[in-house]
Amino acid sequence: MKELNKVEFKKEVEDYLKVLFRKSINEADDQQKFQAVAYAVKDFIVDQWMATHRTYEEQDVKTVYYLSMEFLTGRALGNIIINLKGNQAIKDAIEELGMDLDVIEDQEPDAALGNGGLGRLAACFLDSLSTLGYPAYGCGIRYKYGMFKQVIENGYQLEKPDDWLKYGNPFEIKRPEYAVEVKFGGYVAIRKDECGRDKFVQENYQSVRAIPYDLPIVGYNNNVVNTLRIWDAEPIDTFNLDSFDKGDYQKAVEQENLARTICEVLYPNDNHMAGKELRLKQQYFFVSASIQRAVMKYMEKHDDIRKIHEKVVFQLNDTHPTVTVAELMRILMDEYNLSWDEAWDVTTKSCAYTNHTIMSEALEKWPLELFSRLLPRIYQIIEEINRRFVLQIQAAYPDDNSKVEKMAIIYDGQVKMAHLAIAAGFSVNGVAKLHTEILKHQELKDFYEMMPEKFNNKTNGITQRRFLLHGNPLLAQWITDKIGDDWITNLKHINELSVYADDELSQKEFMNIKYKNKVRLAKYIKEHNGIEVDPRSIFDVQVKRLHEYKRQLLNILHVMYLYNKLKQNPGMDFYPRTFIFGAKASAGYMRAKSIIKLINSVGDVINNDASINGKIKVVFIENYRVSNAEIIFAAADVSEQISTASKEASGTGNMKFMLNGALTLGTMDGANVEIVDEVGEENAFIFGLSSDEVIAYEHNGQYNPRDIYNSDADIRAVLTQLVDGTYSQGNFEEFRDIYNSLLDGQGGRPDMYFILKDFRSYAEAQERVEAAYKDEKKWARSAMLNTAKSGKFSSDRTIEEYAKEIWHLDKVKVEVTD
Numbered sequence: 172m173k174e175l176n177k178v179e180f181k182k183e184v185e186d187y188l189k190v191l192f193r194k195s196i197n198e199a200d201d202q203q204k205f206q207a208v209a210y211a212v213k214d215f216i217v218d219q220w221m222a223t224h225r226t227y228e229e230q231d232v233k234t235v236y237y238l239s240m241e242f243l244t245g246r247a248l249g250n251i252i253i254n255l256k257g258n259q260a261i262k263d264a265i266e267e268l269g270m271d272l273d274v275i276e277d278q279e280p281d282a283a284l285g286n287g288g289l290g291r292l293a294a295c296f297l298d299s300l301s302t303l304g305y306p307a308y309g310c311g312i313r314y315k316y317g318m319f320k321q322v323i324e325n326g327y328q329l330e331k332p333d334d335w336l337k338y339g340n341p342f343e344i345k346r347p348e349y350a351v352e353v354k355f356g357g358y359v360a361i362r363k364d365e366c367g368r369d370k371f372v373q374e375n376y377q378s379v380r381a382i383p384y385d386l387p388i389v390g391y392n393n394n395v396v397n398t399l400r401i402w403d404a405e406p407i408d409t410f411n412l413d414s415f416d417k418g419d420y421q422k423a424v425e426q427e428n429l430a431r432t433i434c435e436v437l438y439p440n441d442n443h444m445a446g447k448e449l450r451l452k453q454q455y456f457f458v459s460a461s462i463q464r465a466v467m468k469y470m471e472k473h474d475d476i477r478k479i480h481e482k483v484v485f486q487l488n489d490t491h492p493t494v495t496v497a498e499l500m501r502i503l504m505d506e507y508n509l510s511w512d513e514a515w516d517v518t519t520k521s522c523a524y525t526n527h528t529i530m531s532e533a534l535e536k537w538p539l540e541l542f543s544r545l546l547p548r549i550y551q552i553i554e555e556i557n558r559r560f561v562l563q564i565q566a567a568y569p570d571d572n573s574k575v576e577k578m579a580i581i582y583d584g585q586v587k588m589a590h591l592a593i594a595a596g597f598s599v600n601g602v603a604k605l606h607t608e609i610l611k612h613q614e615l616k617d618f619y620e621m622m623p624e625k626f627n628n629k630t631n632g633i634t635q636r637r638f639l640l641h642g643n644p645l646l647a648q649w650i651t652d653k654i655g656d657d658w659i660t661n662l663k664h665i666n667e668l669s670v671y672a673d674d675e676l677s678q679k680e681f682m683n684i685k686y687k688n689k690v691r692l693a694k695y696i697k698e699h700n701g702i703e704v705d706p707r708s709i710f711d712v713q714v715k716r717l718h719e720y721k722r723q724l725l726n727i728l729h730v731m732y733l734y735n736k737l738k739q740n741p742g743m744d745f746y747p748r749t750f751i752f753g754a755k756a757s758a759g760y761m762r763a764k765s766i767i768k769l770i771n772s773v774g775d776v777i778n779n780d781a782s783i784n785g786k787i788k789v790v791f792i793e794n795y796r797v798s799n800a801e802i803i804f805a806a807a808d809v810s811e812q813i814s815t816a817s818k819e820a821s822g823t824g825n826m827k828f829m830l831n832g833a834l835t836l837g838t839m840d841g842a843n844v845e846i847v848d849e850v851g852e853e854n855a856f857i858f859g860l861s862s863d864e865v866i867a868y869e870h871n872g873q874y875n876p877r878d879i880y881n882s883d884a885d886i887r888a889v890l891t892q893l894v895d896g897t898y899s900q901g902n903f904e905e906f907r908d909i910y911n912s913l914l915d916g917q918g919g920r921p922d923m924y925f926i927l928k929d930f931r932s933y934a935e936a937q938e939r940v941e942a943a944y945k946d947e948k949k950w951a952r953s954a955m956l957n958t959a960k961s962g963k964f965s966s967d968r969t970i971e972e973y974a975k976e977i978w979h980l981d982k983v984k985v986e987v988t989d
């Protein structure tokens with residue numbers, strides 16, 4: 172690794188301030204200083220970036236293209252610095268320039284090009300790919316506005332635009348030389364080519380120019396810099412006189428508008444399909460651009476397109492980029508003259524699909540009318556894929572007509588993207604053991620029975636470099652002092668901490684670091700929420716997207732219940748608790764927004780009730796995002812992972828908490844199951860229905876929340892408080908919808924997510940939490956063991972599995988020569 176030279180680096184920062192802003196250090200503001208530092212860092216990594224790509228070309232490596240509508244990368248600067256192992260040199264340089272690295276890092280807006288789990292997973296995967304030395308491109312969209320900024324006003328969520336590019340992005344490089352054209356609409360005509368063959372050509376279409384911007388993904392201490400390539404759209408050419416002459420003025424305007432709108436904004440829906448036309452345009456836009464470029468790049472160095480799968484593999488991050496399948500077929504057949512069978516052979520050897528959810532409302536299905544109008548050629552190809560797939564189903568199940576109904580790609584007037592991905596992909600994976608089992612035996616049962624060899628599990632992981640080394644520097648240093656720094660690139664080593672779990676001095680040190688991190692978070696909360704919280708209280712944290720299945724409602728109802736108990740019995744034994752929430756709700760998800768309001772309203776009442784002596788505090792952290800997540804995970808005692816069993820495919824926040832020494836309070840859902848396997852049930856708090864029980868109730872309809880309401884006075888009291896104005900200044904209607912959802916279900920099933928059913932079990936688990944926390948040594952031991960046993964949950968492990976079992980990639984070593 173090239174060493175970072177402090178003196179040179181300082182000079183670069185000063186030079187950039189001059190060149191970019193015509194300012195000296197003393198005149199520049201913090202944002203300008205950030206920009207200058209970022210450019211100086213970019214300067215340093217660009218040699219590695221070039222060397223990496225030179226090496227890839229020389230060795231003609233196989234490359235994975237990770238196609239994703241979302242990359243929730245967060246801030247880049249701090250992460251790049253730690254991956255360069257340049258923390259100290261750069262910190263010193265910056266200090267000598269009279270600046271503070273934390274302040275500089277704080278100037279960078281989060282790149283929030285994602286909603287939640289799926290987008291953040293993609294970002295962790297890129298970090299691991301680079302650190303492990305695997306050739307990879309991330310392919311996505313350069314949204315002008317990322318995930319909205321959440322502002323809480325009066326307890327309600329408001330959405331503000333996230334203008335993350337306002338000051339420009341110092342890390343990106345625009346690559347107009349790689350621009351490609353992407354076509355929409357029109358019709359498909361059959362024309363003769365120069366050899367007299369029939370050709371399918373799209374005519375009378377509208378098109379845009381896709382322009383890539385490259386972002387560096389820096390590996391840890393290994394010279395490897397992969398590329399996250401995000402596409403922007405520009406008009407194909409500005410109004411030319413031709414168009415006016417031909418009377419195509421209207422079309423020219425429409426094309427301009429198309430280019431302007433496509434990359435405008437990230438859809439803020441998590442696990443919910445809205446079916447918007449513009450979203451399908453976004454999907455085809457970035458897929459077509461990425462696949463065209465991948466094919467061109469391959470053909471620059473090879474001559475037989477029939478072998479592209481030997482050098483290229485496309486991983487589809489959920490169904491969102493599934494048009495990849497048809498786009499690749501189109502290019503192979505229409506542009507490279509392959510036959511259907513040849514093209515299908517290549518396509519089915521190069522596409523693999525990851526499923527991230529079983530929530531039915533998240534499954535992508537597009538109306539035929541919309542799909543065929545927008546993507547006429549792609550639609551034709553999918554029709555033919557479907558025709559052949561249906562024949563295959565019928566051949567496999569000649570006596571069972573229901574199989575076609577359940578498995579066809581086109582059915583009921585819709586294109587079913589998951590079915591397409593499964594039919595065409597060579598691999599279908601779930602993201603945690605339990606999730607994959609549910610896919611195989613419930614949701615995708617028919618597909619599994621027909622094509623069992625495609626199905627496999629890849630349990631998710633997270634990068635310890637961002638979520639421990641960067642986010643929790645005190646703990647990171649302590650760990651390194653104890654066991655050395657191998658854990659940074661091989662998290663299995665963190666298990667060596669286990670021997671310290673019973674050592675009282677180590678326990679004290681560990682909990683002392685936790686305390687300091689709680690003080691840091693308390694300060695953040697004071698600054699951002701104006702709420703005073705006691706760092707000696709239990710920090711009980713639930714941060715994730717707001718969704719009914721994630722059951723933030725269970726958490727806050729339990730807080731209401733505890734408060735009632737405390738009011739009835741002020742002298743009761745009660746360990747002070749700070750309940751911390753952070754969550755964005757999709758802008759149109761009314762019930763989710765109402766739950767945010769409830770959390771804030773309950774907080775208002777409880778936090779201002781002097782009679783309980785601050786024993787309970789409720790904090791809603793505004794605008795939860797990657798940058799404040801790092802601070803939150805480091806400070807948590809209790810990790811709330813309380814989804815209805817079977818609903819959370821994996822979860823990844825659960826892993827970040829564990830890594831930072833929080834104890835899981837959770838259901839046996841998603842990766843919680845594997846967390847408990849690793850750390851032991853005695854070091855977690857498990858409660859609630861199992862996934863089998865939930866699924867059984869869903870089938871037999873035997874659950875009636877009214878029975879619980881009628882028989883349990885405490886629960887009845889809490890529910891009544893939703894509609895008697897206790898938390899809404901006398902407004903009985905404010906939380907009526909939440910109340911109804913639990914007891915009436917309005918058309919749907921009442922209490923679909925089994926909140927009342929799991930309530931007692933949850934409350935009892937919470938009592939165990941309190942009892943455990945009171946035993947300081949025991950808690951410290953458990954907390955340390957959580958960190959020590961988190962080795963499995965590194966995204967490095969996950970990526971090794973993908974690389975070996977799905978992608979078949981080789982690792983590359985990169986040398987930088989000056």
Ligand code: 26Y
Nearest residue numbers: 288289441442443527602819820821822823
């Ligand atoms: C618009 C619609 C089609 C849609 C948009 C976003 C559908 C789904 C999503 C996002 C899904 C998602 O984030 N799923 C989460 O993926 C994580 C990474 O695998 C899992 O840990 C988590 O359990 C799952 O909910």
